[in-house]
Amino acid sequence: MDLETARSKSARTDRRTILHTALLERRAELRQGWLRLIPAECLESLDSAAESVASLLSGQDVFHDWTLAVAHHWLDCQAGLAECLLLIGMGQRIRWPVVVAPPPLSLAAFKKLSSKERVETLSLRYRCPLNIGGEGESEMAEELLRQLMVSDRVKLETEAEFDVDDILLKLNLVAVAAPFKRDLRFLDALNYFYELPHRALSRLRRNPRLLAGWLCLYAQLLCAPDWQR
């Protein structure tokens, strides 16, 4: 359903249509405004990915359902996490080998990590970021959502110091997890951060790859169907 159809249906109003219309309007806003978040010099630093990122963000409403690539398996990926996130964000078809899942991560231990240690741990465990969508990773996905929406958002809102990689990594992983969960809370964390003052968001440019990955994933999720239960 495109934005115009959604708007005309919205006049007749049901919950699903109202929500869908709002998300498509946000997608249209992002299509117009993404260059303010990733300016030209930032885009250039993405090298060969720059064109695909620009094309996806400026392009039509599309959702490449990445949940289809995982079927209760743990996937391996030799490329870096940031590269994988960009690939998923740009909607590329992914075929990664299935491997034995590592032992579960202790949530209690994870909560005690410094931001630097957290980035290392997440980058290692979710080298293939699709693994965050697995059943066994639900608690970890929930914890990342909690951290973003409790402490991290306050840091950005109050202009306190924060670790750019840590927050962007969490935003990307929460975005990847969102369609697996079909849980609006995960999408809404992305909405919330996108709505933060521009001054706060511009600080995220320090990691253009993760920033571009997040915005591409977000752009796709806004077009995903069936967010309502």
Added chain:
Amino acid sequence: MRVAVISGSLATGIRIASEVERLPGVEVLIVDCNVRMRSPLFRWLRELALALKSFPWCGYARKLWSYRRSGKLVILDHTLNDSESLERLKSLECDIGLHAANVIYRQPTIDAFRLGILNAHIGILPEYRGRSVAEWSILYGDPTGVTVFFIDSGIDTGSRIILRERISPRDCRSVQSLKTMLFGFDAILYRQALAALASNGFRYTHNEISRGKRYYVMSKILSSSVENILKAGVP
């Protein structure tokens, strides 16, 4: 039963206390907290402004004087979780605290009350924990309402639920009016909860948190969708 209303303003404290004291066998105190450690001047100017807004002057002054004279008005100069405040709370020897201040309670503060502190949460537990729960309930088409339960140090995870009241959004056409309406039920529902607790054979409902989710502050885009759902009167 000795009950303390833990309030962030005298106006709120008096409003809730007036409702709860109608219950036979209940002695009510008001504990007025300096939630954000405001300066004395700012704190009392705020109190005055809230009093002028909330009550007919005469009735308010009479109530205030009556609580003050009978030693049932306790004014805390420090934050609620401060050790000095804690000692003061313990000395009151209350059975139950009623949450009406914008604070997060630490376990020692909760333990200062024999049975604990009650919270009138504007969502249905165990399904809707955390922030913006009225909005999330509307978005999902679930019932809105208020749950009165004994808090613990987690976010709406206290295991003892006393009552859950479904309250329809009715004529609310905005998120603000919905929340104001739900918050406005606190005094009545605290009274009903205390009555239930005092009744023979009362049993708690277990707050089975695995059946629900923790929600967070809602984005502007979803809040405006909720507003549109309310305006459209979508059932």
